Amino acid sequence: MRIVINYTIKPVSVSAASALAANFLLLLFEIARSTTQNNMHWTVYILRCADGSLYTGITTDLTRRIKAHDAGKGARYTQGRGPFQLVHQEFYENRAEATKRELSIKSLSRSQKLELISAYSAS
Template structure:
């Protein structure tokens, strides 16, 4: 893998909920979610739309940031992805 290959992303689901995940291939992963083949959470909430992403050089940094985002309140996540 090359520099900044680890990505944390936030999707907006069809029901308006926000989903946060981690991947090494953002385009492929968003397509999987949109096709109903991604995480169990997003399967019944398609279509999804990519709202935000951050790139990291290490898996551990990306996973730590994913955890941080998942701990945010709904309003904090909305501010992060500018959905206010």
């Protein structure tokens, strides 16, 4: 992504120039932060562990997160339970929505989770 900002600098005192530069940097940081947050998508995922158990989590980078689980650096629950199979994923625009969905999935019984997985894999 490329952001172009046209900004004209007029002659000012040194202290005014410092304040102007500081405000300009704050503006750039705010643009970068809001752009990053607005383009971030969250994934709610379910992994089937080698022992047959199911793990539910959220991330903004599913590939990186699964690699972390595989390396034993993911959630404490998944340590020593690999290899993993990705069996379900859903996408959300923000962390709040993803967290709510993660918690709702975690509150399901195992049989309800398996129904969810099979319903999505059938469609």
